[in-house]
Amino acid sequence: MLEIAGRSFESRLILGTGGFRNLEVMAEAARESGAELATVAMRRVDPSARGSIVDVLEETGLEILPNTAGCFTARDAVTTAKLAREALGGDGVKLEVIGDDRTLLPDPAELLEAAELLVADGFTVLPYTSDDPVLARRLEDVGCAAVMPLGSPIGSGMGINNAYNLRLIIEAARVPVILDAGIGTASDAALAMETGCDAVLLASAISRAADPPAMARAMRKAVEAGVEARRAGRIPRRHYARASSPEEGLAELERAEPSAPAT
Amino acid sequence: MTMVTINGEPRELPESATVEMAVRELGAPDRGVAVAIDGEVVPRGDWASTRVRDGQQVEVLRAVQGGR
Numbered sequence: 001m002l003e004i005a006g007r008s009f010e011s012r013l014i015l016g017t018g019g020f021r022n023l024e025v026m027a028e029a030a031r032e033s034g035a036e037l038a039t040v041a042m043r044r045v046d047p048s049a050r051g052s053i054v055d056v057l058e059e060t061g062l063e064i065l066p067n068t069a070g071c072f073t074a075r076d077a078v079t080t081a082k083l084a085r086e087a088l089g090g091d092g093v094k095l096e097v098i099g100d101d102r103t104l105l106p107d108p109a110e111l112l113e114a115a116e117l118l119v120a121d122g123f124t125v126l127p128y129t130s131d132d133p134v135l136a137r138r139l140e141d142v143g144c145a146a147v148m149p150l151g152s153p154i155g156s157g158m159g160i161n162n163a164y165n166l167r168l169i170i171e172a173a174r175v176p177v178i179l180d181a182g183i184g185t186a187s188d189a190a191l192a193m194e195t196g197c198d199a200v201l202l203a204s205a206i207s208r209a210a211d212p213p214a215m216a217r218a219m220r221k222a223v224e225a226g227v228e229a230r231r232a233g234r235i236p237r238r239h240y241a242r243a244s245s246p247e248e249g250l251a252e253l254e255r256a257e258p259s260a261p262a263t
Numbered sequence: 264m265t266m267v268t269i270n271g272e273p274r275e276l277p278e279s280a281t282v283e284m285a286v287r288e289l290g291a292p293d294r295g296v297a298v299a300i301d302g303e304v305v306p307r308g309d310w311a312s313t314r315v316r317d318g319q320q321v322e323v324l325r326a327v328q329g330g331r
Contacts, residue, residue, distance in 0.1 A: 016330030026328065041329020042297075044270040044322065054295045067330050075302075082304045083324050086297035094330065145297035148290050154331060181331055203331035 002199050005092075005145040007126045009036045012193065013223045014178065015062070016203025018069075019155075020212065023056045029206050030060050032216035038062040039094050039201070041069045042084050046128055054088070065126070073109070074114035080142065081118055093118060093131035094148070094201075095127040104154045108135050119143035128180050131161070133168040140175050146172060148180035148201065150194065157184030157206045160191060170196040186215075186222035193226025194234070269321045276315060283310040285321050296325050 002009040015035040015236050020026035030038060057064055066084030071077040074097060085205040097114050101105025106129055116123045125144045129135055136147040149169055150160035159182055160166060170177050176198035183189050183202040200223060210217035221254050265276045269289050276284060282298055298305045299322045305313050312331050315321060 017328040018326060018330050023328075039330030040326040042324045043327045043329075045289060045291040045296060045325050049327075052292065052295065052325075053328055064326065066326060069329050078305065079302055080324075083297040083299055083322075084326070086304060086307060099266060201331055214294060220265050 002176065004126070009199075010034075011036045011220075011223075012199040012227060013189075013219060014039070014065070014199055014201040015164055015206070015216075016201060017057070017207075018203045019207035020203075021207075022259075023053060025212055026053075026207070027056050027060045029212040029216040030062055032213045032220065033206065034220045035065060036061070037065055039065045039203075040088075041067055041088070042080050049186070062089055064090065065092050065094050066090070067128075068096050068114075070112070071096060072098055074117065077110070077114040078117050078121075081114075081123060082121075085123070090104060091122060091143075092124040092126065095144075105150075106130050111135075112138055114219060115144055116142045122155045126178070129170065131165040133165055135137050136169045136177075136221070137172060139247070140173060144175065146178050146198075148178045151182030151188065154181045155208075156182055157205060158182055159188040160183055160195070163191075163195060163243045166192075166195055166248050186218040186239040189219050190222040190226035191225055192227070192228050199223075238242040249263060264329045265315055265317050267317070267319050267321055269325055275287050280315050281311055282315060285304070285315050286310065286323055289323055291323050292325070295324060298323050 002012050011034045013033055013035045015033055015038045016032055017026055023136045041054055066088055068080040069100050071080055077097045081181050097107050097110040098104050115125050124128040126146045127144050129141050131149045139147050151160040178201055179192040179197045180198045180201040183205045189200050206212050206215045265280050267274055300319050
């Protein structure tokens, strides 16, 4: 059971809704993924747009978590979070403050400032952060309800680039750690859970896959497998082999050399 | 007449127009919409009583597909 700010979720997969061809494919993938929580972005109203993502997610039974994607300053992110609260009525926000166009890496200074302001305003803040253990701790200290370190840059599909830092974040965290960004395929999601993450957030890996609903199913299984493997306790790594069958009772199958005739 | 910018487009609204009228002018849906004027959020409850003034920038937002 995943618990964020007193709320419980059966599924440890959080679905980003970016990149899907259309809302129908998104809804089918959402069902296959088993996710109970989905992120949305806030953008200008387009009166000609057909269908409402809010309606589709509600029909599919997913809870909505707005993000501040596209914001480059604490000020913009705070205003966007407030607009999301007005439009959607919830206190939760997936906080993103980007510091670089090309890598979409977070801006640590703006992120921390925005987190502090939003927590003070009563928001449940889930910040997208770099894989820096010190920044993760600072975000937790200002009252964030979870920390969401990246595995690798958004949409890159590179998986987990710094497993050591991720382990340090997990070891120290007293709030849920949600791997956010970088997952490319099912094994990346399984690895995140095996490493000890409480959940993963992904979209591109599903929405841009050749068959999104099938990849959504794979991700659901990968997350479940990773959680079970973590609980089951993996064997330690060894440098050399360790035989798994007993050495005792091995048959003698080579003919012994005939002894030289006595003279 | 009041000249404002709504979602980046110049628009002409009647004198003493309200936020509510600006939202309607745009053809925005009733549900799931939020408004900021010059970067400040206008709570829904204040739409009918908040005037839009000449030169202001009105942003009308809603949720769309997004995230990862």
